[in-house]
Amino acid sequence: MGLDERIVGLFRKNLQPTLTYWSVFFSFGLCIAFLGPTLLDLRCQTQSSLQDITWVFFAQQSCLLLGTALGGLFKTTLKQSLFVLFLSSFTISLVFAIIPFCDHVVVLAVVMAVAGLAMGCIDTISNMQLVKIYQKDSAVFLQALHFFVGCGALLSPLIADPFLSDSNCIQSNLTANASANLDHIRNSLVPHNPRNLSHYGLPLQGLVVTNVSYAFWIMAFINLPVPLVVFLLLYREGMVPGCGKKPTSLLAADELALQNKQSQMSPVDSMQEKAQATKKGHEDLYRCCQSQNYHGVPFTYFAVHIAGALVLFMSDGILGEYSGFIYSYAVQEPLSIVHKTAGYLPSLFWGFITLGRLISIPISYVLRPGTMVFINLTGVMVTFLFLLLTPYNSILLFVGTASLGLFLSSTFPSMLAYTEDILNYRGCATTVLVTGAGIGEMVLQMLVGSVVLEQGSYSFLVCGMLFGCLAFAFYMLLLCFHRMYPSTHSDPPFKGEDSEDGECSYQR
Structure with missing residues (x-):
């Protein structure tokens, strides 16, 4: 029971940052699971083939990988990490809102690539910050973190399902053969691997009839509280420019000491100090490969x-x-x-x-x-x-x-x-x-x-x-x-x- 009380105490002490990282990971899950069910309706919206639309999967996943690597560069300070999380979570809401206006597959792929970058940064930074906070007790909170991504991944297909087309959403003379197989095609689509589905008569030209835009706008609205939660944590830590709230903890003391030190320096010493700080910032990227x-x-x-x-x-x-x-x-x-x-x-x-x-x-x-x-x-x-x-x-x-x-x-x-x-x-x-x-x-x-x-x-x-x-x-x-x-x-x-x-x- 002592272990439970200690962990509960740690959780209470770090309640706001922990809930913030959990909510951001919910945003990550919301974005990672919507593409599969909605891909056929997005094909109609962009009037593209199955082979072309599956490249949207590839754009998202490849940029997600790039985002995970970039997220590791923002681990040096809490301010950098939270600011990137704020931008990433807000970007996901923005992507949801923009997707209904993407009428070409290339534009859609670019938008999903931006979403992938944001998701990758969220993935790395949220995991890293929870490990920083709880260290040897991080296993419990990492399990909870990944539970929230599962919740988001389960919710987005449920939101999209009522708005998916029951028949082919491009109305033409070729829809009769394809409409009976839409569920099969939707469940068979795998990223960048349409396999032998091209024999289904899916038209590329005709009247586009789809309501999937409402699903994306609902998800954009549901995700909006997430960047707000990150912003509140930024504000609590005194990291929002122009806000009256003072920085908390030793962060304020560090900044005050730095200002006093700079005011007492000569211009030459100040330039040398800045050069050393810049050099240290670059060395932080390689701190993992150093030993004391x-x-x-x-x-x-x-x-x-x-x-x-x-x-x-x-x-x-x-x-x-x-x-x-x-x-x-x-x-x-x-x-x-x-x-x-x-x-x-x-x-x-x-x-x-x-x-x-x-x-x-x-x-x-x-x-x-x-x-x-x-x-x-x-x-x-x-x-x-x-x-x-x-x-x-x-x-x-x-x-x-x-x-x-x-x-x-x-x-x-x-x-x-x-x-x-x-x-x-x-x-x-x-x-x-x-x-x-x-x-x-x-x-x-x-x-x-x-x-x-x-x-x-x-x-x-x-x-x-x-x-x-x-x-x-x-x-x-x-x-x-x-x-x-x-x-x-x-x-x-x-x-x-x-x-x-x-x-x-x-x-x-």
Whole structure:
């Protein structure tokens, strides 16, 4: 009970920033899941082909990866991080509002690329800041953070569903053949992989009839409180220019001391001080590769980063490929499930991912992050083996889908907490792991799409089993590097760095 009281006390002390990062991650989830269900209506809006519209997926995902890397550059100060989060969350609302006016696929791809950049920054910064605040207790709060992204990902398709076209939204003489297959086409679309759907007669010219614009405007309105919450945190920390509220904590003292120091300097000394500050800002980008207690960085330091990123490369790749291809596997032989019934499988998968993240919040009180990762990866392999051995039973496919969602749900936050714990919470692992996970989700999905096209839908289960085994193997490798890592010489955690960067208001 002492542990519970201590964690509750930390939560109360950091209530506003924690709720802010959770709300921003809800915004991230809201934006990440709407594109799939609405893509056919967006195809009508832009009057483009299936092959062209799937490039919008690619634009969003590739820029999301770029955003995760850029987000790591804004970790030096709290002011930078919160300002980027404010711009990113506001950008997402702006993107939702602008999408209905994009009447060309290139314009839509550019808008989604901007959204991807914002999402990537949110992904990296929110994870990184929660790790900074709670450090060894961060596992619980990371589980909650990823629960909120699941809530957003579940909500956006529900908002969009009433406004999706029941018939082809471009009215022409070719709509009769395509209208009966719209649900099948919608569930079969996978990012940058339209496969053999081109034989459906989807017209490119005609009267556009779609109400999907209302869905985007509703989502823009729902997301508006999120940048407001970030702005309130900026205001509380005294970081809003022109506002009367004074900076809180040691941040105000740091700024006052700096002003007094500059007023007593000669012009030459002031210029030298600015040059040194600029040089220090550039060095902060490489602080992760420096050590204060030993000369040079041991290879295990980089090995831990790489092994952790490879685990998430595989596990998030499984998440992307399973959600993308489970429908196609279900409707084809030998299962041949009815299209409408098979359409529930992706929703079931994401629903149990969200449920698993909720369940993982109390579980992470009693289990170490490394233990949770071991259980998750073992469960993934057992589930895929179960699905491979029961290829003719549709009921067991639903059971396996739910099981896989549960085991994958907490892999990312547990892996992030475990890796940062090994590296003594320097924050560098967050950017590497988030980027590795994003690359895996995009690359493995495209790779499996090519394999399925050549070998058949059953091969996607074989690929999933292979990826699960590789993820487990990389995790075993990470355990070895953990034992080899010189923990007795580990670098100081964020606390020492925060005192330099003005983030002391979050320290406990």
